[in-house]
Amino acid sequence: MKNIFVDGAISPDQIAASISKHAQKTDIGAHALFLGQVRADEVDDRRVSAILYTAYEEMALEKMHTIREHVFAKYDLICMHVYHSLGEVQTGQLCLFVFVSSKHRRDAQEACKELVEQIKKELPIWGKELFEDNTHQWKKNN
Numbered sequence: 001m002k003n004i005f006v007d008g009a010i011s012p013d014q015i016a017a018s019i020s021k022h023a024q025k026t027d028i029g030a031h032a033l034f035l036g037q038v039r040a041d042e043v044d045d046r047r048v049s050a051i052l053y054t055a056y057e058e059m060a061l062e063k064m065h066t067i068r069e070h071v072f073a074k075y076d077l078i079c080m081h082v083y084h085s086l087g088e089v090q091t092g093q094l095c096l097f098v099f100v101s102s103k104h105r106r107d108a109q110e111a112c113k114e115l116v117e118q119i120k121k122e123l124p125i126w127g128k129e130l131f132e133d134n135t136h137q138w139k140k141n142n
Helices: 012-024 057-074 105-122
Strands: 005-007 030-037 046-055 077-090 094-102 125-131 136-138
Touching (some): 012 094
Parallel strands (some): 005 077
Antiparallel strands (some): 046 125
16 A cells, blocks of 8 residues: 655645656656645634644545556556645645546546545544634544
8 A cells, every 4th residue: 555645735846856757758658746835824813824634544545446446447547646745844845745637638637536535534533623722623624
């Protein structure tokens, strides 16, 4: 099972390295990616300064493996990379990286969208919003 978790923010260098490795794969015709970034939301007159991500890691990795197999079976994909932050991620930093490659644009785009939706809906990952005034609350996904 592939580990999707990264300690802290996902660096732009990690993203660039992941993308650049695919230049040698000449059967790829399309890439689609999603980057999740921590927003400085305002909640009840308090501004978010960071999100502290925690997960039930073993269960999340098992579920991610199931999602991965389902998406590979449904779409004509060549590659799939998913990384999610654990620990504290400041506003403006990246917390989710989903990258898929396929022969054709439609498969890449639809697979990427489905992956993001399933990750947000099904993986046991929680975010505690940390506010500038040193208070916090558990994030509610809409």
